[in-house]
Amino acid sequence: MPPVRADRLLSLLLLLQNRGLMTAPELAAELEVSVRTVYRDVEALGAAGVPVRGERGPEGGYRLMEGYRTRLTGLTDAEAGSLFLAGLPGPAGDLGLGAVLASAQLKVEAALPGALAEQARRVRERFHLDAPAWFRDADPVPHLERIAGAVWERRVLRTRYRRWRGEVHREVRPLGLVLKGGIWYLVALAGAPENSEAPKSSESSESIVRTYRVSRFQAVEEAGEVFTRPAGFALAAYWAESSRRLEGALRQGTARLRLSPRGQKLLPMQFGAAGVRALRDAGPPDGAGRVEVELSVESEAVAVGDLLRLGTEAEVLGPPGLRQAVAEAVAVLAERYAAGR
Numbered sequence: 001m002p003p004v005r006a007d008r009l010l011s012l013l014l015l016l017q018n019r020g021l022m023t024a025p026e027l028a029a030e031l032e033v034s035v036r037t038v039y040r041d042v043e044a045l046g047a048a049g050v051p052v053r054g055e056r057g058p059e060g061g062y063r064l065m066e067g068y069r070t071r072l073t074g075l076t077d078a079e080a081g082s083l084f085l086a087g088l089p090g091p092a093g094d095l096g097l098g099a100v101l102a103s104a105q106l107k108v109e110a111a112l113p114g115a116l117a118e119q120a121r122r123v124r125e126r127f128h129l130d131a132p133a134w135f136r137d138a139d140p141v142p143h144l145e146r147i148a149g150a151v152w153e154r155r156v157l158r159t160r161y162r163r164w165r166g167e168v169h170r171e172v173r174p175l176g177l178v179l180k181g182g183i184w185y186l187v188a189l190a191g192a193p194e195n196s197e198a199p200k201s202s203e204s205s206e207s208i209v210r211t212y213r214v215s216r217f218q219a220v221e222e223a224g225e226v227f228t229r230p231a232g233f234a235l236a237a238y239w240a241e242s243s244r245r246l247e248g249a250l251r252q253g254t255a256r257l258r259l260s261p262r263g264q265k266l267l268p269m270q271f272g273a274a275g276v277r278a279l280r281d282a283g284p285p286d287g288a289g290r291v292e293v294e295l296s297v298e299s300e301a302v303a304v305g306d307l308l309r310l311g312t313e314a315e316v317l318g319p320p321g322l323r324q325a326v327a328e329a330v331a332v333l334a335e336r337y338a339a340g341r
Contacts, residue, residue, distance in 0.1 A: 008033070012041050013050060016064045023061040139215035141184050146220050150174045151186075156223040162216045173227040175209070176235035184214040187235060189227070209233075211242060247274075251296035255303060256317040261289040263313030270309050271295065292317065304329050 008031055015022060015030055022030075024038045031038070042062055045052050051065035150157050151174040158171050173189035190210045251274060259267060264282075267275035278293040285291050297303035304325050307316060316323045 009041055009045060012038070013045060013064075016052065016062060017068075021055070021061045021063045027062070139183055139213070141214045143217045143220040144177075144184055144214055146222075147174060147186055147214060147217070148177060150222065151177055154226045154229060156225045156227055157188075158221050158223050159217055160219040161212060162218055167218060171223060172210075172212070175229065175233060177214070178211075178235070178239050186212045186214050186217075187238060188212065189230070209238065251298055253297045253299065253303060253319075253322070255295045255297045255307065255319070255322055256292065257295055257307075257310075258290050258292050258315040258317055259310075260313045263310055264291060266310055266313055267293070267295070270306070297322075300325055 011031060012027060015027060024035045024042075027038045028035045033041075042052055042054070051068050053063055053065055055061060055063065147157065149155070154173075156171060156173055159169070161168050161170055170190055172186070174186055175189060176187045178185045178187060188210060190208055257263075257278075259282075264279060267279060269275070271278070274296045278295040279291075282291040282293045297306065300322055303322060307314060307322075307326055308329060316326045
């Protein structure tokens, strides 16, 4: 029997064992095959001695004979590796692991004692994790599956990458993938771009760890060699430290604001953790419920646009240059909208 069909028959068997009565269309949807294929697979299970019962009528379907259970639930290497994505079917699909993850989850559920299996089903029915941010289409990541394979197998990649200042050709050694706010990032060892005119560093190119947005890879191909991962490298620790450095580099200024009660609700929504910290250290409210806060912001040009998103619910008190820049932007807007009357 071909390996693909054998895996599908086991998945069918485990679905019936874990969920009880299921119709042919339900099984077809779970297995991503046609209803006709389900009929053939059910016949194959019966011929192999598995007691599958067919029940006719509007409430009918297929079920295993009462008391029958299989212990053919061993996880393959790929299935075991996919379990860290449990609860993230979208990202698992991006990595080419959707079907593998579904099979692994079925096997784990089948191996659980009855009470624990029922509890696992209740958790799946009542809790769902949706990683991407609101109101934003997912990045196109046509090269993600190949990059993920290179991460698993420590393969060197030759890439063409789109930066803000143009495209570069770079050889990278993939260390890990990170999904942040619905966006995939690659963490990799890399040196200077091949088409860079900057002088080469005396430091080994393999000692530089960089972060790349996966959607910006324009081309990816294997270089035909493998690499050794640096001893002690921890992806989660690197990402946490890199995120702290990035926030520190971006948010180098401080704005003093007076916020209305509604502005206090908007601040965390617009500025995230920086807004939460600002409100935590806010001064006492005045008679109208307004509070003064100190908010970490980016450069003046960026801060003006960000602060205008708060509308009339915030007043910039300082520094003077930022207050003047916001006032000038508001004046331009007022003039523009007045001219359109």
